[in-house]
Amino acid sequence: MVTLTHAHLNNNQQSPPKTLSALSTDLISSYFNKGSIEDAHTLFDEMSHRDVVTWTAMITGNISCNRHNRAWDMFSQMLKHGVRPNAFTVSAVLKACKGLHYLNALSCGKLVHGLAIKNGTRGSSIYVDNALMDVYATCCDTMLDARTLFDNIVIKNAVSWTTLITGYTHRGDAYAGLRVFRQMFLEEGELSPFSFSIAVRACASIGSGILGKQVHAAVINHGFESNLPVMNSIVDMYCRCRLAYEAKQLFCEMTHKDTITWNTLIAGFETLDSKESFCIFSRMVFEGYSPNCFTFTSVVAACANLAVLHCGQQLHGEIVCRGLDNNLALSNALIDMYAKCGKVADAHKIFIEMPCTNLVSWTSMMIGFGAHGHGKEAVELFNEMVGSGIKPDKIVFMAVLSACSHAGLVDEGLRYFRLMTSYYNVSPDRDIYGCVVDLLGRAGRLKEAFQLIENMPFKPDESIWVSLLGACKAHKEPSMGKFVASRVLDMKPNRVGTYVLLSNIFAAEGNWADFAISRKLMRGMRNKKEAGRSWIELKSQVYSFIVGDKSVFSNELISEALELLIMHMKDVGYVPDLDSFVHDLEDET
DNA sequence: GCGTCCAAAA
Secondary structure, eight states: OOOOOHHHHTSOOSSOOOOHHHHHHHHHHHHHHTTOHHHHHHHHHHOSOOOHHHHHHHHHHHHHTTOHHHHHHHHHHHHHTTOOOOHHHHHHHHHHHHHSOHHHHHHHHHHHHHHHHHTTOTTTOHHHHHHHHHHHHHHSSSSHHHHHHHHHOSSOOHHHHHHHHHHHHHTTOHHHHHHHHHHHHHTTOOOOHHHHHHHHHHHHHTTOHHHHHHHHHHHHHTTOTTOHHHHHHHHHHHHHTTOHHHHHHHHHHOSOOOHHHHHHHHHHHHHHOHHHHHHHHHHHHHTTOOOOHHHHHHHHHHHHHHTOHHHHHHHHHHHHHTTOTTOHHHHHHHHHHHHHTTOHHHHHHHHHHOSSOOHHHHHHHHHHHHHTTOHHHHHHHHHHHHHTTOOOOHHHHHHHHHHHHHHTOHHHHHHHHHHHHHTSOOOOOHHHHHHHHHHHHHTTOHHHHHHHHHHSSSOOOHHHHHHHHHHHHHTTOHHHHHHHHHHHHHHOTTOHHHHHHHHHHHHHTTOHHHHHHHHHHHHTTGGGOOOOOEEEEETTEEEEEOTTOHHHHTOHHHHHHHHHHHHHHHHTTOOOOGGGSOSOGGGOO
């Protein structure tokens, strides 16, 4: 029960006295601000007279608390009560449309569009025009409608430009976004920090450090260097463009930092250099910043990359202590971490205890099962996921196919490959074809794999041939192996692995002349090959080494552990594959 | 008393 007290009515002595409805609106907004949604609704329900402003406050309040459906409900109730929406209402409710279920968003937006034309707010309020453009930019299949609306706005403001740039960028057309960004300068449109950060984001999404640096320069020239969100997005851009030095340099030069700045750098280094992301993480804590769920998501992912179980477990403990363990993204990261550290059971425990899951949770769990050879479990999980109403995407199909491939469930995998287009309406891309080639190849069905490559609707790239090449090697198919190797060499003449394989095929059939040629070619590019690296975690310390690494093998702890491992491998029937060995060891110094 | 756009997970 909420009542207006004397104190509420008395808080405004300077300016002219407010009406009761104005005061109630004030109160409603402040209830929403502190998250007391129900109090706001109770107060609203008890009001005897509600005007447009009050109704609009209810709509925006619900939007600010992510209650888009409820905001839409308030709007339709308002119409039923015969209250005419103004420009404020229209722009607000258009924002709510974006948050509705994707099947309703566009039709609701169009409905409001019609209303806006009828009441004359469309074309007379820049807020309405911009919000409308945003709905079309986010919900339509193409940018055509949004573009037409934009072109019809006579006096565009900074939000108009940003909305258009964002529309293009978020649907993956970063170049179009950047063209609009440039057009904005040419037409001397109003600049805002928002447009700069989305332009930076566009550069990041195409991985173009060159364009990114140009936008960075523009940021400095226009005095947005003091804007923290803009600078954070530039740090993010440098990381995504794999410019680690530039990212760190900028980070160090920034006089003002917030948690997002740290999180951005940590997330960036998670992919660039996982070990380094830990160092940044501990410096963040040392400098007194409090890590949040985004921070932990990145460092847990770093643990997964490095496969350092102890570290991951410690972080997990910390996450539980801080009460962050019901965060969706973080739980997904933990599933992935445990699976990659070899603890599928622990990953599964997290998965089944999650109060709510999304597509990523299921995919991570399936990848985990697949990587450990539990193909059947992965397939069951897929069926369960579809049954629970989650629509599969391309990546989850990659997970199923790869799980089937590793568990030898070839026909099962092929069935899902067919269902993918015929039932789930997901069109396979080159990566999916790669998975199917791998599935067939691993099972030794090389002819079918080859036919699939020949008949697929894409031009085969190098990686798909490499996958088949591996299968030829594993199933000892020298003739097809030679053919496939020549395809790989056509596309990527510098790939040392191809020569190793080819020369070993020649050696196996005693063709020493061709062997010599391939070895010679290979030697010419030796320095380009990166050595295979192994990792081992002993007593909470990670050691990494390459073949013949003397410093590591002189370490007793490691050599003992490795000997034990080798004994164990032999016990379970492992026979070393000498075919993949480089045959001339004498020059392997 | 009410409004539109930016920056974070497989």
